[in-house]
Amino acid sequence: MLFKRNKIPVPDGVVVDKDSFSELDKVVYPVVIKAQVFLGGRGKSGFIQFANNRSEAVEKVNELIGKKYGPYLIEKVLIERKIDIQEEFYIAALIDRIEHKPLLMVSNEGGIDIEEVARKSPEKIKKYYFNPGEKIFEYQAKIISGEVKFQGELFSELANVIFNLYNLFINFDCKLVEINPLGITKDRKVVALDAKVDLDEDAMFRHPELKEMGIVARNEIGELTEREKRAKAAGIPYADVDPEGDIGVFPGGAGFGIAALDLITHYGGRPANFMDSGGAPTQEKLKSMLGLLMDNPKVKVIFGARFGGISRCDDWARAVVQYVIENKPQKPMIMRMAGNMEEEGRKIFEKAKNEHPELFKNIKVYAYDTPIEDVIQETVRVAKGIQ
Amino acid sequence: MAILIDQNTKVIIQGITGANAALHTKFMLEYGTKIVGGVTPGKGGLKVEGVPVYDTVEQCLKEHPDATVSSVWVPARFAKEAILEAIDAGIKTVVVITEKIPIHDMLYVRAKAKERGVVVIGGNTPGLISPGKCLVGMLPRIAFQSGRIGTVARSGAVTYYIANSLNLAGLGESTSVGLGGDPILGSNFEDILKLFEQDPETDAVVMAGEIGGVYEEIAAAYIKQIKKPVIAYIAGKSAPQGKRLGHAGAIIEGNMGTAQSKIEALKNNGAIIAQTLGEIPRLVKRAIEGNS
Numbered sequence: 001m002l003f004k005r006n007k008i009p010v011p012d013g014v015v016v017d018k019d020s021f022s023e024l025d026k027v028v029y030p031v032v033i034k035a036q037v038f039l040g041g042r043g044k045s046g047f048i049q050f051a052n053n054r055s056e057a058v059e060k061v062n063e064l065i066g067k068k069y070g071p072y073l074i075e076k077v078l079i080e081r082k083i084d085i086q087e088e089f090y091i092a093a094l095i096d097r098i099e100h101k102p103l104l105m106v107s108n109e110g111g112i113d114i115e116e117v118a119r120k121s122p123e124k125i126k127k128y129y130f131n132p133g134e135k136i137f138e139y140q141a142k143i144i145s146g147e148v149k150f151q152g153e154l155f156s157e158l159a160n161v162i163f164n165l166y167n168l169f170i171n172f173d174c175k176l177v178e179i180n181p182l183g184i185t186k187d188r189k190v191v192a193l194d195a196k197v198d199l200d201e202d203a204m205f206r207h208p209e210l211k212e213m214g215i216v217a218r219n220e221i222g223e224l225t226e227r228e229k230r231a232k233a234a235g236i237p238y239a240d241v242d243p244e245g246d247i248g249v250f251p252g253g254a255g256f257g258i259a260a261l262d263l264i265t266h267y268g269g270r271p272a273n274f275m276d277s278g279g280a281p282t283q284e285k286l287k288s289m290l291g292l293l294m295d296n297p298k299v300k301v302i303f304g305a306r307f308g309g310i311s312r313c314d315d316w317a318r319a320v321v322q323y324v325i326e327n328k329p330q331k332p333m334i335m336r337m338a339g340n341m342e343e344e345g346r347k348i349f350e351k352a353k354n355e356h357p358e359l360f361k362n363i364k365v366y367a368y369d370t371p372i373e374d375v376i377q378e379t380v381r382v383a384k385g386i387q
Numbered sequence: 388m389a390i391l392i393d394q395n396t397k398v399i400i401q402g403i404t405g406a407n408a409a410l411h412t413k414f415m416l417e418y419g420t421k422i423v424g425g426v427t428p429g430k431g432g433l434k435v436e437g438v439p440v441y442d443t444v445e446q447c448l449k450e451h452p453d454a455t456v457s458s459v460w461v462p463a464r465f466a467k468e469a470i471l472e473a474i475d476a477g478i479k480t481v482v483v484i485t486e487k488i489p490i491h492d493m494l495y496v497r498a499k500a501k502e503r504g505v506v507v508i509g510g511n512t513p514g515l516i517s518p519g520k521c522l523v524g525m526l527p528r529i530a531f532q533s534g535r536i537g538t539v540a541r542s543g544a545v546t547y548y549i550a551n552s553l554n555l556a557g558l559g560e561s562t563s564v565g566l567g568g569d570p571i572l573g574s575n576f577e578d579i580l581k582l583f584e585q586d587p588e589t590d591a592v593v594m595a596g597e598i599g600g601v602y603e604e605i606a607a608a609y610i611k612q613i614k615k616p617v618i619a620y621i622a623g624k625s626a627p628q629g630k631r632l633g634h635a636g637a638i639i640e641g642n643m644g645t646a647q648s649k650i651e652a653l654k655n656n657g658a659i660i661a662q663t664l665g666e667i668p669r670l671v672k673r674a675i676e677g678n679s
Contacts, residue, residue, distance in 0.1 A: 097571070097601050098605060100498070132495040132497070173490070202487040206489075241626070255541060255542015255545045255597055256544035259542075259545055261623075261625045261626055262622055262623065279511075280407060307530065307544045309513045310525040339529060339547065371665065372548055373664070
């Protein structure tokens with residue numbers, strides 16, 4: 001859809017899921033059936049199939065839907081008219097994070113082995129760097145088309161694909177737009193047979209038109225567990241780390257969230273999860289974060305840490321106290337709190353402890369002068385039942 | 388001396404009227420940072436914590452020509468404009484607190500800054516501090532004390548824990564810099580390492596990276612040329628592969644983004660590797676003693 005609108009030729013096709021087999025009447029056979037997943041290498045693993053007629057297509061679609069490719073469950077397939085291809089090219093625009101520049105890569109040896117081409121004969125993939133923020137000129141696309149030895153009538157057609165692809169990449173804030181292969185048909189027409197577009201989720205605010213088209217930036221890798229889905233719905237970056245993990249990790253930001261996993265593992269503990277509060281989390285978010293850990297039956301103890309920077313200690317303390325009063329959790333919590341608004345935070349805990357001594361008897365909140373390693377070692381001991 | 392900021396640095400705050408920016412303006416002033424002006428378009432004439440607010444950076448600098456550092460707190464969609472405005476007005480160091488800035492915006496800003504010789508730190512940085520002299524950003528002052536160790540890290544809280552553990556061991560920081568958590572950053576590890584290498588008040592550098600991205604690998608090649616000891620810690624050895632861990636930057640990509648690839652690259656180029664955060668002070672002490 002994105003390609004058609006941006007004048008990049010694609011084969012005629014329909015998308016079919018388990019409830020829309022009637023779409024199979026609309027295509028001209030023979031067809032190619034492609035599993036719709038966000039991973040490469042489908043061709044090599046049997047996730048692209050062929051069918052000569054409708055009944056064959058029904059059989060193959062039934063085979064694919066419900067199957068898993070890597071972590072992905074296949075829910076939809078794309079059915080396209082089969083096109084006889086004489087040659088396969090490769091074109092991609094992406095961000096080179098080492099050079100910090102947009103990069104256009106073109107090769108006349110595209111297809112399923114492009115990664116091998118890149119490894120064995122990198123000179124066959126031509127690279128063109130662009131200055132950030134600059135658009136491509138038509139003459140530049142023509143130069144590239146010529147250098148990749150596209151000749152005759154193809155010269156202009158391919159220059160157009162290069163031009164339109166780079167514009168799509170820039171105009172829609174993409175991290176990657178890749179066509180592989182770009183096929184050349186018997187009658188010397190070009191057609192994008194397979195493509196990947198990776199959008200920058202942080203730039204989606206300026207592309208409401210994508211939302212209208214039903215296109216969203218995907219930001220997760222791998223299939224989500226039930227708890228991860230619940231976290232996602234609450235807007236919390238969360239990952240189950242170890243299904244047998246007995247220490248629930250309630251950190252601040254992502255960086256220390258990752259470091260905390262290393263520390264707990266280093267001291268012989270088993271962290272259950274990764275979590276990220278983000279900068280300046282709301283009380284509601286903090287309470288949902290705690291809820292996720294408390295509801296995990298494997299978790300025996302919560303390790304909490306707040307080093308208040310933009311996320312203030314008093315907000316954190318208020319959220320923890322409110323959660324405890326509302327939910328009366330039984331699991332012990334071993335935590336450390338330091339940084340901005342620490343004093344205010346400490347007063348909130350002390351007041352709560354005085355008013356509800358029973359509720360807070362298993363909750364410890366260490367301060368600046370206790371090293372984080374000590375807090376983690378105590379948490380590991382509690383998880384193992386060592387006093 | 389320290390790097391980038393010291394007791395003489397004059398600072399402006401872009402987006403000063405926002406709630407977080409105003410609160411941290413108060414904290415920075417309490418710390419002793421010399422904030423001379425703030426900028427919020429349309430709010431010129433107001434005061435925040437006694438700091439005069441201007442409509443543009445240009446107006447602000449007309450009144451305060453000695454300001455050289457700007458800290459940017461505006462929403463992500465305005466960040467590119469705000470940083471370019473600061474660069475154009477003649478600011479030398481831009482500290483970008485704003486997070487989730489579109490990648491193409493940041494690529495453009497980065498190229499412009501390099502062209503003009505301006506240092507951009509962040510986006511999504513907690514800021515930087517030269518303890519006892521100047522704090523720009525939202526780092527908690529309690530985590531830092533003055534000393535001779537430079538620190539540079541991707542994550543905010545990791546920056547705080549490192550300084551905290553150095554302090555508990557009787558060491559302190561010349562300057563601590565948070566690079567930021569966004570995928571494209573204004574400055575990388577090697578940009579900051581170069582500054583520490585030249586700073587006469589810094590004896591050793593602690594750098595803390597994390598899984599994802601390629602900045603640690605790029606820095607490794609530079610570490611070979613540094614004379615001062617570099618103690619490196621990489622977070623994420625026990626993180627599950629293929630799961631996104633919050634930071635846009637922490638996506639494990641290819642071989643280059645893993646903890647193992649980063650640790651090996653750093654080690655092979657002469658960095659001293661800390662296996663845990665807690666090990667850092669001991670390694671720092673040993674390195675300084677060995678070096679003197």
